[in-house]
Amino acid sequence: MRLNLTVGLTLGLAGWALPAIAHGVTVEHRQVSAVEIEARFETGEPMANAQVLVYAPGNPTEPWQQGNTDDQxxxxxxxxxxxxxxxxxxxxxxxxxxxxxxxxxxxxxxxSASSPGTEAEAESNSLVSSSTGLSPVQQGITIGSVIWGFIGTALFFARGKR
Structure with missing residues (x-):
């Protein structure tokens, strides 16, 4: 009985160090005469037909342009x-x-501010990536839930048959 509890707690603590797998989103953008964004889930799957809202610097509350992503x-x-x-x-x-x-x-x-290194720097920085995952609070809740689940499972099997 104690062996099951010990194994359950050990697995629960081992699960603490494992990364949480979330379904986050990654967006890349490239600026040419226009800005091209490419939105994908963390799995690499494109966000086909996703809603896109573009906000201008002077008006962050009203969309300047709206649309949808293509199939890619x-x-x-x-x-x-x-x-x-x-x-x-x-x-x-x-x-x-x-x-x-x-x-x-x-x-x-x-x-007016161009210098010899400006074009090379602009070329190397032309692709920018942005992604979002779980917040620290969400990570803590997820980890706590997993540990609570391991402890509950271990206690369930440790109680034996009655």
Whole structure:
């Protein structure tokens, strides 16, 4: 009886160190004359036909553009260069989603501040990735639930037949 309890507690503590598997979302964006985002679940599956909301820097409460991703999880939009700043893009599908920020620079400042290394740096930074997973509170609740489940299972089998 104690052996079962010991094995159950050991497995429960071993489960504490294992990562929690969540169904998070990853969004990548590439800025050319327009911004292309590619939304995928953590499994690599594209977020086909996901809802996309684009918010301009001056108005973060009202969508500047709305649409859906294609079958490959891609969506393109051309931000208004007259509104430089942080553009926010929300991608949502079936209870999963992510909000990512895409910086758009003022073109008049880019031309005046160009230096020999600027183009090479821009090329190397052209693909940016953003992802979201479980918050620390969600991770704690998940880990606590798993441990509680292991302890309950161990106690159930440790009680024996009556």
């Amino acid at each position: 999880g891609r969506f393109n939009f051309a931000p208004d260069v007259a509104q430089p700043g942080s553009w926010e893009v929300m991608v949502r599908q079936a209870g999963h989603g992510v909000l990512t920020t895409i910086p758009v620079a003022d073109p008049s400042l880019e031309n």
